[in-house]
Amino acid sequence: MAAAGEAGTSGEASAGGEEAVPFPDLGRRWLAAREGLAVVHLDAAAAGPASQAVVDAQTSHLAAEATLGSYGAQERAAERLDAARAALAGLLDPALAEADVAFHHCATSAFTALLDAWPLPRGGRVGIVPSDFSSNLLALRARALRDGLELVDLPVLPDGRIDVDRLRRGDGPAVLDRLDLVTFPEVPSQRGIVQPTVAVAALCRDAGVPVLLDVAQSLGHVDATAAGATGGVAAYVGTSRKWLCGPRGVGFLAVRPDFVDRLGVPAPTGYTARWEPDPVAPGGGRLVAFGGVGRFDIGEAPVAARVGLAAALAEHVEAGPERVRARIQALGTAARRRLGGVAGWRLGEDAASPSGIVTLRPPRGIDPAAIRARLQREERILTTAIDETRARDAVPALRVSPHVHSTPADLDHLAEALERVTTRPAP
């Protein structure tokens, strides 16, 4: 359990003497739970490091499959998997319960499944943003080609955040009451911004436009429930491995119970739908979706990975989602203060942006991909290089994304290493 009375204000400061990062005890416990970590891991936005308990949950499930049989092991895990879906519902939206959440392969597959099943009229209009994840955008473009849809950019500020005032005024092509769907990532993967989801969801609710929210990069790191509480978000997609620090190969979707029956069947299989004979219907019958999010069931799945996600969610909830978010956001701010200007790297977003994603634009002639590789090889520091293929608004950058285990000392270490690898040739 969390130590009682842990002060949120007396945190650890970096060598630069900047403001403190809260909950250092939580950070130490989080790191101790990952004692095998052999790198300076500043890459949670790619894949947060799993705890030993998350690894153990998976290996013991695999062992149980070998001893009890796979289905016996799955039955034994059923309660933990239900608890995981309940935890996701609780983190997302007060209107959601366990039964409204379904596991999927990943956020991308969850998004394409939802989009395929989404009721959109021919010639319908879908509000999107320039920071949409490129895979999601491809799926949207394919659906738009098939059904003659129009993809319309919501108005955005220069940093990529949705311009709520212009959206409210209906300034630009994205007049809300002429849209059939709005979809965007709450936090994009290539920018350290957080969308004003609460305001956008409330406007969409008032205009009667459902929102499909991508929380792959936000859940576990910014507060998603506030947007859910507006009642304006119809459905969510997300992933296990990023800020939730769960295993690879698991994602999830969630749909509000008052909306799910408007969705069709994405992939008609024995897992998602049944055939109801009807002699007068063309083809002699009808496809009937399984109830609720059952229509998105993928059937055969890596159950051990889902058990690992369940363990990661239990740790997240036990640590206190608010404290996790506060520490990550403070680390993001501390990272921008420490790293902005180092060896000519410039911040890609406002220094105080409430995101754990920090982007650094390279000095002239420096390739972020080469720097990322050298940081990993020479300094054992994990970061990500962003290139233009990631999204329409992506620019080359080095992405730094600390999680709870990270410390101001890690940021100092990165700052010194970044200075070295930027200014000196590779050995």
Ligand SMILES: *Cc1c(COP(=O)(O)O)cnc(C)c1O
């Ligand atoms: C990573 C990411 C995805 C895709 O998640 P997967 O689980 O890899 O499919 C979608 N949207 C955003 C914003 C992401 O960062």
